[in-house]
Amino acid sequence: MMPRTVSIEASTMCNIHCTCCTATPMPHPDLMSWDTFLAAAELMGPGCIVMLNARGEPLMHPKLEAMVAVARERGAHPHFHTNGTLLTPQRVGSLRRAGLESITVSIFGATKETHERLQRGAVSEIVWEGVRLCVEAGLHTAVAFVVMRSNLEELEAYIRKASAIGVAQVTLIRMAGNFPDEDPFIPSRREQTLARLQSAEQLGATLGIQVWRLGRFDLEGVCSAVA
């Protein structure tokens, strides 16, 4: 029986540094070899979801388009999360031609100041333009927002910004790892944070953009979700 989901790590390298990252620096940053990918591809069957990354930046892999094409040839649905800094018109075009149908771009703030503070090395205008290119190319495009104390105030503006570009979904991710200064779920803030998320979901419904919580927001303590 073929698995319903295959998750691989095309790259354990990343070109930026997010303050909440639990993945970098990796002990041995590297790109997946083509032979390893082909071995994993044997597991991909029709209807299978293929996640091409978990923690690194997949667009750093020069054969990412070829990986997408192999997955599509096998009837699978490849998808990946990216920080969006390498989304050029050429790259979006080649991914689309390879058969990519959907993408998630991780952006942790609505304003340039917050985005670039939380994701050091990203240039906000370039990343949002990459998102726009994905939408324009016909990809089902999501943006991922890691919920933190210092960006929660921007969530409504973030949803409006994504909606105006035509983004299909805002994915809310609970911060992983132990960053006590940024944890919005400490007992004294928990109810306030949950109320904010609920009102963000209502705003999404009003604007016609899906706002979706990934992972367990109902648990206390540190969660294991990743961006």
Ligand code: SF4
């Ligand atoms: S969270 Fe993702 S994009 Fe940010 S530094 Fe870590 S691997 Fe890179």
